[in-house]
Amino acid sequence: MNEPTARAATIGEAARATGVSAKMIRYYEETGLLGPAERTASGYRLYGEADLHALRFVRRARDLGFSMREIAELLGLWQDRSRASAAVKSVALGHVGDLRRRIAELEAMARTLEHLAERCCGDERPDCPILDDLAGAVPGRD
């Protein structure tokens, strides 16, 4: 609080402060997710507190698995003070639906493989129900 705006950070400092790599910060700017950063006379990018805040927002959203498209939407809603919370909730719940679908898919794969692995003795012998399944053999129908 003593130094009002601790003075703008370079991209490396911003990266360290927010956990977003410098590469990704430039990429977010290039793709329009974030507006163009201020520049020094010599062309270095500068980031103020508000920018760091936005970067942390993006980082948090990515940690929650939102796509860049969704994050763009959320950033827009964040900056629109008159948004309805329903709009945000809808984006969030849509994403939860995606996550649940992906989880169900992975879960089905994992269960199938665990089941096959259980029946594979896993020793020196070549017989292997896992390969038999992959090869399309339906053991017990032979």
Next chain:
Amino acid sequence: MNEPTARAATIGEAARATGVSAKMIRYYEETGLLGPAERTASGYRLYGEADLHALRFVRRARDLGFSMREIAELLGLWQDRSRASAAVKSVALGHVGDLRRRIAELEAMARTLEHLAERCCGDERPDCPILDDLAGAVPGRD
């Protein structure tokens, strides 16, 4: 058995017969996952029964979420009659580990979001715990 080898299939027929797109069949050949296909005098690829079998193997493995690297390994083991089933089981269980890790990550994201969404009234008003979380606000510590 009546027609010994029902005559080789073109890439389109192979695609239809195995559920692997023609694009992907060419890609698997190009990257060495599968050996080069036979060719007609005019350059068309031809696929025999054994090739179709291998394609179905790859398809099934992809359905189970194996990476191409893992599939290459599994194909090698499949074709090596003297492999130990332990080697196959180890690849499979390694993959199950990957799947379980990814599931846990997605599950954590989904739970966090569901939790936030529950507390978001989702109406006309702008107040939204979801955005507050993304923005780094820690409600209740204020």
Next chain:
DNA sequence: ATGGAGCTTCCCATCATGGGAAGGTCAAGG
């Protein structure tokens, strides 16, 4: 013989991320 379906190769795009080269800038220490 012609038309259309199917094949070939080649290039490009996705999504989010990282690696690295070539070159300019800045601050500290001799």
Next chain:
DNA sequence: CCTTGACCTTCCCATGATGGGAAGCTCCAT
């Protein structure tokens, strides 16, 4: 003042698995 090393800039390329599409050749049935 000059050097050194850390940092910045832009530009290009790669990933993994997949699809889209163009230009041109081949095959088969009419």
